[in-house]
Amino acid sequence: MNHSNKNASESANTARLARRKSLFWRIHFWAALIASPFALIAVLTGIFYIFTPQIEAALYDHLDQVTPIGAMRPLDDAVAAASVAAPVGWALHSVVPPYKAGDTVKVNVAPMVAKISEHGGHHVDPAKAAPAARPSFGLPAQAMVVYVNPYTAEVVGDLASQARFSNWAKQLHSRLLQNDNWRWMIELAASWLMVMLLTGISLWWPRSGQKGLPQSGAKGRPAWQQWHSFIGVALAVMSLTVLTTGLTWSKYAGDQIRTLRDSIGQAPPPVPQHLKSTALAGTAPLTWQAAWEFTRRQAPDVMLQLTPPRGQQGTWRAAAADRGQPEKRFDLVLDAYSGQSLYYAGWDKQTVFAKATAIGIPFHRGEFGWWNQGLLLLFGIGVLFSLVSGWVMFFKRRQPGSLGFPRLLPGAWKSPSLVSWLTAAVLCIAMPLLALSATMVLALEVAIHQFWRHRTAASNTST
DSSP: OHHHHHHHHHHHHHHHHHHHHHHHHHHHHHHHHHHHHHHHHHHHHHHHHHTHHHHHHHHHHHHHBOOOOSSOOOHHHHHHHHHHHSOTTEEEEEEEOOSSTTBOEEEEEEEBSSOOOEETTTEEOTTTOOBSOOOSSSSOTTOEEEEEOTTTOOEEEEEEGGGSHHHHHHHHHHHTTSOGGGTHHHHHHHHHHHHHHHHHHHHHSOOTTOOOSOOTTOOHHHHHHHHHHHHHHHTHHHHHHHHHHHHHTSSHHHHHHHHHHHHTTOSOOOOOSOOOOOOOTTOOOOOHHHHHHHHHHHSOSSOEEEEOOSSTTOEEEEEEOOTTOGGGOOEEEEETTTOOEEEEEOGGGSOHHHHHHHHHHHHHHTTTOHHHHHHHHHHHHHHHHHHHHHHHHHHHHOOTTSOOOOOOOTTGGGOSOHHHHHHHHHHHHHOHHHHHHHHHHHHHHHHHHHHHHHHHHHHHHHO
């Protein structure tokens, strides 16, 4: 009796797993159908993007690098030269001083939204005028960089920030050089690629003594299937990292992730906005050179960006400009007269989430060097193989005259575990485009089911 009950239980469990596998296979197919065209674009443009450092080195060496001659002149001389070279009606936004001996001074300027006036003879007083509205990250959309030789204070050239290859390649990768309204494409692809990855792992997961590894001697569709599964799972950690970091700065999923981050107290420490400089009688504001020297004494050894004070009580702001060294990330606020530190937050002050994104996003962009670029290239090739092999298997399986949809076993929608349903709910909440498109897929599933049911009924009636 016990033996009979055990066999019945095993049989029921086997049937339930078969129903679940048919459902995951169906979802995996829908994910591939939706994501494939967009994922193909994302992978190809992403592979192009990761070699940005080498491409920019060839394109902009004459702007980024100079031959050291003697001692550097005060930073104020370079800023003054850039201010003269800037278009009329533009004002200084920030400055990236040279980090290495051969680096130029990068002076960022932007259009003004009010009348320009000078503060201290070296930078604009934003109390009466300010650069065009800054986005939440990076330079204003219409910013321009003026490159100055730090040894001669001569302007070696200028370039619109948006015209630089890195920005062009990023826009190509994220929205095909279109406006922000096109960002949904890559976000939709990333959302369904996440579903494709999770269902793929579940379908591959070895059970009942299976090895889950490619078997020697396999040919035809079984060989494609084994390598498709193996490579997809082998790259799972990379896939999760790239997809998750990509979604953090996407439009809709990014908003959800940031809302969750803030609600659990994981937002990066904000720089206080109430800090003010104290004007000292008979003391002139710090020069650019003095502000740079004060910053270097207090900041980590990293390329940095300086933002000048706004108004007489404004403060100097400094932050790391090199994303390839996240552990040296910092925010520093200096008194504009004494150089005293009014606020400092280094790597140790960052939240766990902030640290994760500070590492994950540069990794996604290949900013950690050749090893990082090599891994991303391998990942891109792996994704391309997964996409191609998946469709090769589809056409090998598809019967002539049929749609080729994976067959759903009766009761398949009731087979997933509670964990599976909770995972699906979390994904849909985190990725609104996934929730919207999944609703459309469910509607299509209902329509397909109704169509085949009516067709079968009509066939039986005629018979």
